Amino acid sequence: MLKAKRTLAFSFLPLVFYSIVFITAFGAFYLSLTEWKTLDKFEFVGLENFEWAVGYKRTINSFLVTLIFVAITILALFTVPLLQALILNQASIGADIGKTIFVLPQVVSGVATGLIWAWIFSPTFGPIDSLAEALGLPFLKEIAWLGEPHFAIMSISFAWIWLITGFNTMIYLARLRSIPRDVIEAAQLDGANSFQVFRYITIPYLRIAFAIVLPLGIINAFRLFDQIVAMTWGGPGHSTEVLALLMYKVAFIRFELGHGSAIGVLLFFASLGAAIAYIWSLLRR
Amino acid sequence: MKPKELLIRAGIYFLLILLATFWIFPMIAVVFISFKPLREIQLGYVWTLPKKVEWQNYINAWNRLEPYFINNVVITVPSAIASVLFATLAAYGIGTIRSRLSSPIFYLFLAGIAIPFHMCLIPLFQLMRFLGLLDTYYAQIISHIAFGLPVCVFVLRNFALTVERDLLDAAKVDGCSEFGVYRFIFLPLARPVVITMLSFQFMWIWNTLLWGLVLATSTKTQPLTIGLLAFHGEFIQRWNLMAAAAVISFIVPMLVFLLTQRYLFKGFAGMAGFR
Numbered sequence: 001m002l003k004a005k006r007t008l009a010f011s012f013l014p015l016v017f018y019s020i021v022f023i024t025a026f027g028a029f030y031l032s033l034t035e036w037k038t039l040d041k042f043e044f045v046g047l048e049n050f051e052w053a054v055g056y057k058r059t060i061n062s063f064l065v066t067l068i069f070v071a072i073t074i075l076a077l078f079t080v081p082l083l084q085a086l087i088l089n090q091a092s093i094g095a096d097i098g099k100t101i102f103v104l105p106q107v108v109s110g111v112a113t114g115l116i117w118a119w120i121f122s123p124t125f126g127p128i129d130s131l132a133e134a135l136g137l138p139f140l141k142e143i144a145w146l147g148e149p150h151f152a153i154m155s156i157s158f159a160w161i162w163l164i165t166g167f168n169t170m171i172y173l174a175r176l177r178s179i180p181r182d183v184i185e186a187a188q189l190d191g192a193n194s195f196q197v198f199r200y201i202t203i204p205y206l207r208i209a210f211a212i213v214l215p216l217g218i219i220n221a222f223r224l225f226d227q228i229v230a231m232t233w234g235g236p237g238h239s240t241e242v243l244a245l246l247m248y249k250v251a252f253i254r255f256e257l258g259h260g261s262a263i264g265v266l267l268f269f270a271s272l273g274a275a276i277a278y279i280w281s282l283l284r285r
Numbered sequence: 286m287k288p289k290e291l292l293i294r295a296g297i298y299f300l301l302i303l304l305a306t307f308w309i310f311p312m313i314a315v316v317f318i319s320f321k322p323l324r325e326i327q328l329g330y331v332w333t334l335p336k337k338v339e340w341q342n343y344i345n346a347w348n349r350l351e352p353y354f355i356n357n358v359v360i361t362v363p364s365a366i367a368s369v370l371f372a373t374l375a376a377y378g379i380g381t382i383r384s385r386l387s388s389p390i391f392y393l394f395l396a397g398i399a400i401p402f403h404m405c406l407i408p409l410f411q412l413m414r415f416l417g418l419l420d421t422y423y424a425q426i427i428s429h430i431a432f433g434l435p436v437c438v439f440v441l442r443n444f445a446l447t448v449e450r451d452l453l454d455a456a457k458v459d460g461c462s463e464f465g466v467y468r469f470i471f472l473p474l475a476r477p478v479v480i481t482m483l484s485f486q487f488m489w490i491w492n493t494l495l496w497g498l499v500l501a502t503s504t505k506t507q508p509l510t511i512g513l514l515a516f517h518g519e520f521i522q523r524w525n526l527m528a529a530a531a532v533i534s535f536i537v538p539m540l541v542f543l544l545t546q547r548y549l550f551k552g553f554a555g556m557a558g559f560r
Contacts, residue, residue: 003384004384004385007379007386008386010382011390018434021431021432021435024405024409024412028407030408084304088301094301098304100543101308104309105308107538108531108535109491109509111492111494111514117311119315119527119528127314162308219401229494229514252406257411261404261407264404268400268401275398
């Protein structure tokens with residue numbers, strides 16, 4: 001039997017299931033060019049949906065909100081997981097427990113995470129007020145963490161960062177652990193101090209990790225959805241209404257399937273750059 | 286050790302404890318308040334041990350969440366197993382049997398990672414409606430398998446590339462069929478990776494909201510994530526109940542995680558593309 005035939009035979013069943021991904025993906029592009037009167041009748045309207053989408057205030061707003069979260073994610077990914085990984089790499093005892101603790105949020109669903117942090121940030125029932133008093137920071141009391149736009153974005157960011165950090169910490173850690181000891185020792189013998197070791201040896205080694213962590217983080221940030229549904233549903237007002245949420249609302253609550261699809265396609269193009277970067281860096285290894 | 290080094294060491298451990306405490310506090314706090322009657326949290330007594338252990342919270346939460354919980358089990362287990370199983374088939378086909386089709390098919394799976402699931406929701410909804418599968422378990426199971434394949438195929442194919450050819454050739458020389466090699470040699474070798482992916486898929490599917498939101502229209506098939514949201518809507522401000530519900534939702538994936546930790550930590554690096 002021809003070798004290719006065997007590959008095909010083994011890949012057949014998976015490909016059958018996987019075809020759904022492409023069918024729906026192309027379907028989304030097609031649907032974005034249609035308008036729906038009822039759930040079953042539609043007509044082809046060309047780029048009209050996109051004209052509507054770009055002109056719709058909420059689309060622009062949600063795109064900006066999404067970008068804010070993406071920016072916060074990027075900042076966070078450069079700092080928190082890196083710090084955790086560096087500490088874990090240096091600590092000889094407690095590293096295992098530390099690893100488990102940092103990764104543990106991964107087991108909680110986006111929804112549950114949102115709800116847990118919604119409680120933490122809730123005015124009377126949350127622990128912040130009592131904590132603030134205990135730590136002597138009275139200005140932290142009585143703030144409507146989820147009731148005001150700026151604070152809402154901050155609160156959601158807390159929950160989001162808490163959730164995604166662990167995975168990236170592990171990637172950084174794996175990379176840090178792969179730095180050969182001899183290289184560091186040689187540098188130290190040559191008189192390099194810790195800072196120089198970090199700058200000239202550690203960072204170059206980490207570049208590969210950055211190339212993976214960042215695009216993946218950006219892709220996920222564009223798809224931010226669960227926490228927002230659980231914590232603010234886009235509010236207060238529309239200040240936390242990200243693109244994915246807007247798409248859901250337009251398509252499944254207002255049942256404007258054509259408009260919704262257009263937003264979905266916009267979402268695809270918005271995150272395409274990061275997606276390509278991610279796949280490219282995956283393949284480089 | 287020089288005093289300066291000692292200071293740095295101490296500083297590192299201090300930071301570790303600080304970070305770890307901050308990291309785990311949400312979950313510990315939630316477990317704490319899940320056992321308290323509402324009055325106690327209202328007064329801000331989060332950190333004290335409950336004066337009265339309120340098991341009723343869990344009973345209430347479980348009563349409401351039970352159908353969703355069962356849905357989750359019925360959906361997650363087959364989806365996780367099937368997606369990993371199919372991924373091993375594809376990985377064997379493209380990673381071990383290296384033919385002309387291997388690369389194209391691999392890139393095909395890889396492209397799936399670029400597609401945001403949200404975009405596919407609307408056509409998926411219509412597709413399932415058309416097939417009459419809305420509000421059935423099949424709709425979600427099929428979707429999870431389909432969309433879970435890219436990641437699983439990627440990781441397993443990378444593993445497949447590392448399998449020694451001599452082992453496979455020796456088996457073939459002894460008269461083993463291609464499928465036999467897959468079943469008796471490839472799969473056992475892949476066991477650690479398979480466990481990693483099974484665990485990963487399980488947690489991912491258990492915790493996902495999207496498909497259930499769109500493909501399930503009643504409690505017959507709605508997953509736990511939706512159950513949590515519904516519960517929240519019904520018992521707003523009753524955070525002790527919410528906490529119990531949240532614990533019920535994450536206890537299973539947490540167990541899975543703790544049991545497969547070893548494999549997962551190795552797998553994280555693999556998922557990032559490192560061998």
